[in-house]
Amino acid sequence: MKHPPVIILVEPQLVENIGMTARAMMNTGLRELRLVDPRDPWPLGEVHHNRMASASSGADEILTNAKIFNTLEEAISDLNYVYATTGRSHDMVNRILTPRAAIPDMIGRSAQGQKVGVLFGRERTGLVNDHIVLANAKITIPLNPEFASLNLAQAVLIIGYEWYQSEDKTPDDYIHNGNSIPASREEYLNFYRRLEFLLDESGFFVTQEMRPSMTRSLQNMLQRAVMTEQEVRTWHGVITALAKGTTRKK
């Protein structure tokens, strides 16, 4: 069974970021949030709670179930493998993965019954070395090296996004057909032949020499559009209307 990684925010400073993290988690199918020594004491007072809830845009479920810990050691004690998200520049010797490579690693571990988690450091400073040595590997998001500081919730979103993509079955590139389906080739060709017939009648093909290249060009454009049955019907109406002439000849 594929269990999503636990998200662990270490010393988060702004309740808005906790709320936005919950939102990003809900967006991407992550479920379990843990907070280590958040700046504002827990449970939050009403003002802070409202700011967090507002930033979460309705991800209450994540926030209600969030667990609070005094130390990172306690927060990760039940996990089998821990990833620390960091920027590029640490001189420690670590295994480093991109988010895209970390997800299959997590899925493999999860399939073995391991419980995995991802650490995110506090705003501005990120994770410090004392946190990083508690992790088994680092995840570094490839970003513009001259401007690599991500907002906390943005970093969580990238991990969650990669997680969600790994199991999503959406085709990469397709035509969405609403309530219709692509027209059969027969329906399409009936339309095209009628168009060509009406163009002949209207004197569109000035010379017979240009005819082959013109007809190929028209067909290519129409084929590229991959018309639905409904669209073929609509365009039958279009050419019918145009063929009547703009001054409504009988």
Place this chain on the structure above:
Amino acid sequence: MKHPPVIILVEPQLVENIGMTARAMMNTGLRELRLVDPRDPWPLGEVHHNRMASASSGADEILTNAKIFNTLEEAISDLNYVYATTGRSHDMVNRILTPRAAIPDMIGRSAQGQKVGVLFGRERTGLVNDHIVLANAKITIPLNPEFASLNLAQAVLIIGYEWYQSEDKTPDDYIHNGNSIPASREEYLNFYRRLEFLLDESGFFVTQEMRPSMTRSLQNMLQRAVMTEQEVRTWHGVITALAKGTTRKK
């Protein structure tokens, strides 16, 4: 030449989101921002400007160069191919791509000299059909269908993230060695043989039958760690110190 897509925010309502968009663009190597009919009139007054700048965390360059348009038609007039980011549920017949598939599409167009752009709708409502028909294709980010509404800057970040990954050369999964390099196999084996020798001397191997499986187990763990030269030196010191015994025998 690979030209990043132009980012076009249609009717953005909150200056904070414009600032966070600029930050996400800087993070991911995008450069050109256009705003269509932002709620707060441009140029911004001091209060709004400061809120936007603060949210951008220093991405001033993007904000200073941002262009403002009254209509979407004007904002996209020089572009050759336009993608509209939308949620899943529109009943129009469109080409729909995932962000991951859209990027190679953009790169291919860019390599042909086409200028491409990506539209993002206003907070809460997103792009409406009148905007979407001005685009050639849609991009839909696969997300939890029960909680699919992304913050505006988060949506921009996902597109930028995919863009940046497409040209980033970071290895997926590697050991970062700081200022050292992985030890040669000779250095490693010298260390391991010395460890085994000292373990023999200290009576670690209680029986000779268990010796092969124990030594294999020790070696497997050490190999998995891929020690650097510096680490081999450090661990030589560790076993030297331990071999002296904990009460400092001479």
